[in-house]
Amino acid sequence: MGNYNPEIRELRKILAFNILDTLETAGFEEVANDRKSWGFQTKERVFARNISDDGRVKIKVFTTIVANEVRNSGKDSIRVCATWDPHDGRSRGLVKITRVHRTGDIEKICQRMLERMREVWKRVNATERCSCGTPKFKSKKGNMVCADLCWKRRQREQRQRKTNEYARQGNVGHWAMVEV
Numbered sequence: 346m347g348n349y350n351p352e353i354r355e356l357r358k359i360l361a362f363n364i365l366d367t368l369e370t371a372g373f374e375e376v377a378n379d380r381k382s383w384g385f386q387t388k389e390r391v392f393a394r395n396i397s398d399d400g401r402v403k404i405k406v407f408t409t410i411v412a413n414e415v416r417n418s419g420k421d422s423i424r425v426c427a428t429w430d431p432h433d434g435r436s437r438g439l440v441k442i443t444r445v446h447r448t449g450d451i452e453k454i455c456q457r458m459l460e461r462m463r464e465v466w467k468r469v470n471a472t473e474r475c476s477c478g479t480p481k482f483k484s485k486k487g488n489m490v491c492a493d494l495c496w497k498r499r500q501r502e503q504r505q506r507k508t509n510e511y512a513r514q515g516n517v518g519h520w521a522m523v524e525v
């Protein structure tokens with residue numbers, strides 16, 4: 346047993362303070378919780394740090410802190426993951442969530458959180474990259490695909506080029522011949 350007891354409010358406050366302090370020292374900043382904007386009820390706060398030059402790869406830490414204290418629940422955990430931000434929509438997970446249980450010593454909980462953050466950092470740096478330079482993520486089908494879905498963009502560009510070429514040759518599509 347450690348010095349953290351979730352039944353004691355003062356300790357919940359001290360743990361919350363220590364978590365926030367550890368995150369700040371590690372260069373993490375609070376960001377909007379996506380889940381909230383999708384209409385989920387959540388008291389979770391999200392902290393992130395950019396780890397790529399383009400600002401699209403982030404380590405994220407999720408933790409529930411309400412009114413300066415962590416929740417009184419043994420089930421609560423701190424979650425750490427890495428994501429890639431497409432700029433126009435939901436970020437994609439690059440390194441799966443790992444959990445840090447909020448049990449034991451306050452100092453050790455924060456140490457474990459830091460260790461997980463470093464682990465995720467290492468794993469995201471070792472992530473397979475697409476030929477376009479973007480990290481790959483595991484798709485629903487289970488294969489590794491470019492987080493930027495760059496092949497879809499290439500397909501679109503190819504179609505666009507073909508259409509332009511047809512138009513130049515005078516072979517316009519049927520839609521262009523409909524009289525209005």
Ligand SMILES: [Zn+2]
Binds near residue numbers: 476478491494495
């Ligand atoms: Zn790519």
